[in-house]
Amino acid sequence: MLNGKNIKILELLFQEKYSIDDIANFLNLNPRTIRYNIDDINKTLVKHNLSEIKKDKDLLYLDKKEIFKIKKLISSNSTLTSIDRRDYLLTKLLLNHEIILSHESLVLDVTRRTLNYDLLEVKKFLKEYNLEIEAIPGKGVKIYGKPERINRLLIAFFTKFLSAGVNLKTIFKNIIFSLISEKQLEDILLKTNLLLIKLKKEPQSYSFYAIISIIILSFTSKENKEFSYILKNINFKKYHEIKIFFKEELQLELSNNHIYIIMEILNGKYMGDFEIIIENNAPNFFYELQKNIFKDLEIKKRIKNRILNLIRIADFKSRFNISEKNIEVSDLPEYNLKLFLTLESLLQKYFKNFENEDIILLTRFIQSEINKERKNNRKKVIIIDNTLDHFAGKKIGSFLEKIYNIEIIQYLPVYKLKYFLNQGIKIDLIVTLINLEFEVLNIPVYEIELKKFWRNFKLLDEE
Numbered sequence: 481m482l483n484g485k486n487i488k489i490l491e492l493l494f495q496e497k498y499s500i501d502d503i504a505n506f507l508n509l510n511p512r513t514i515r516y517n518i519d520d521i522n523k524t525l526v527k528h529n530l531s532e533i534k535k536d537k538d539l540l541y542l543d544k545k546e547i548f549k550i551k552k553l554i555s556s557n558s559t560l561t562s563i564d565r566r567d568y569l570l571t572k573l574l575l576n577h578e579i580i581l582s583h584e585s586l587v588l589d590v591t592r593r594t595l596n597y598d599l600l601e602v603k604k605f606l607k608e609y610n611l612e613i614e615a616i617p618g619k620g621v622k623i624y625g626k627p628e629r630i631n632r633l634l635i636a637f638f639t640k641f642l643s644a645g646v647n648l649k650t651i652f653k654n655i656i657f658s659l660i661s662e663k664q665l666e667d668i669l670l671k672t673n674l675l676l677i678k679l680k681k682e683p684q685s686y687s688f689y690a691i692i693s694i695i696i697l698s699f700t701s702k703e704n705k706e707f708s709y710i711l712k713n714i715n716f717k718k719y720h721e722i723k724i725f726f727k728e729e730l731q732l733e734l735s736n737n738h739i740y741i742i743m744e745i746l747n748g749k750y751m752g753d754f755e756i757i758i759e760n761n762a763p764n765f766f767y768e769l770q771k772n773i774f775k776d777l778e779i780k781k782r783i784k785n786r787i788l789n790l791i792r793i794a795d796f797k798s799r800f801n802i803s804e805k806n807i808e809v810s811d812l813p814e815y816n817l818k819l820f821l822t823l824e825s826l827l828q829k830y831f832k833n834f835e836n837e838d839i840i841l842l843t844r845f846i847q848s849e850i851n852k853e854r855k856n857n858r859k860k861v862i863i864i865d866n867t868l869d870h871f872a873g874k875k876i877g878s879f880l881e882k883i884y885n886i887e888i889i890q891y892l893p894v895y896k897l898k899y900f901l902n903q904g905i906k907i908d909l910i911v912t913l914i915n916l917e918f919e920v921l922n923i924p925v926y927e928i929e930l931k932k933f934w935r936n937f938k939l940l941d942e943e
Contacts, residue, residue, distance in 0.1 A: 862907055
């Protein structure tokens with residue numbers, strides 16, 4: 481496994497040729513340490529069928545053709561964080577119901593003392609799910625608790641691993657491919673997509689990977705085959721459709737439990753205990769959202785469902801330390817900041833603290849929906865303007881549409897106004913750049929003195 485020093489050396493060699501003394505000076509290490517690290521790097525490269533670091537007299541360098549592969553190796557095989565080690569130990573415990581620490585310390589390349597600290601974090605995490613671990617001298621560490629909770633957590637961890645895609649570290653790939661082959665995984669991905677097309681479902685990516693995780697875990701014999709969930713309003717037609725599909729397409733006999741969880745996921749649910757929190761707090765959350773954000777606009781059922789799904793995803797990522805770091809609060813336009821802060825406060829009040837990136841996604845979605853609704857409710861405006869090709873009117877119309885919730889539906893010369901009004905087209909406002917020759921009844925008229933407006937408008941062009 482590549483450690484931090486190994487990676488720093490490789491990063492230097494990605495750029496150009498360096499001597500051992502040069503590298504030692506750059507990294508503030510002695511040349512002897514660098515030589516040891518070079519040996520470690522070469523062993524790892526050979527193990528992964530890559531060329532060793534090459535030498536040109538005193539200068540070290542990498543084969544340019546293999547730099548991309550080495551970078552990929554670094555991303556998947558770099559030093560594990562404490563969260564990585566915790567997730568690894570948790571997954572092995574959930575999967576095998578026991579682990580031997582002496583074996584895992586070799587796999588993770590850490591001391592037994594480090595593993596003991598990691599086990600404290602494992603114990604703390606499992607406590608939230610009413611699961612316990614016990615260290616038995618000579619027999620390793622065992623996990624105790626309800627099988628359904630163990631299965632649900634396994635699905636969640638496999639979902640986390642699969643959603644990482646190409647960035648998944650080798651240690652987690654090894655767990656997945658200890659259960660199925662890469663070819664089997666490709667087949668499962670293809671067939672599951674076919675099932676979703678058949679069911680006319682297009683779940684969010686985490687939901688999709690949760691379903692894939694269930695199928696992978698169905699290849700093990702660990703899952704209790706008894707039907708232990710209480711079925712509420714289950715669609716038995718859909719239930720049998722899913723069961724038959726996997727039996728015919730993957731020759732896989734999915735358990736009743738696993739089919740039921742797939743149906744829950746397709747209905748937008750993630751974790752059973754969080755559904756109780758949503759059920760209890762969603763009404764008050766949406767009441768405040770309506771009052772503070774949507775105001776005069778109705779929060780439609782479709783929007784509510786999407787918001788709840790985004791909250792479920794945020795909760796899942798929060799529980800399992802998934803942070804994509806794709807966007808920052810600074811990426812939000814200034815007019816979104818008030819919405820962001822309101823959402824942050826409401827989510828904390830009714831659910832929990834989420835990553836900023838997830839609150840930003842929710843902010844963008846809600847702002848987008850509000851904009852769509854406002855667009856549908858925009859005031860219909862006509863502009864009266866006698867300039868050639870309505871040049872002045874179009875400039876002003878474009879400016880007004882950017883700052884007001886209006887839609888310019890027509891630019892007209894003054895002589896066409898009466899005829900247009902006789903068509904019975906609904907108009908909320910008339911903006912005119914000239915004095916009208918007659919009085920318009922029942923429609924507000926706003927007159928713009930073109931000279932003054934043009935003078936102020938042109939200030940925008942000045943440096």
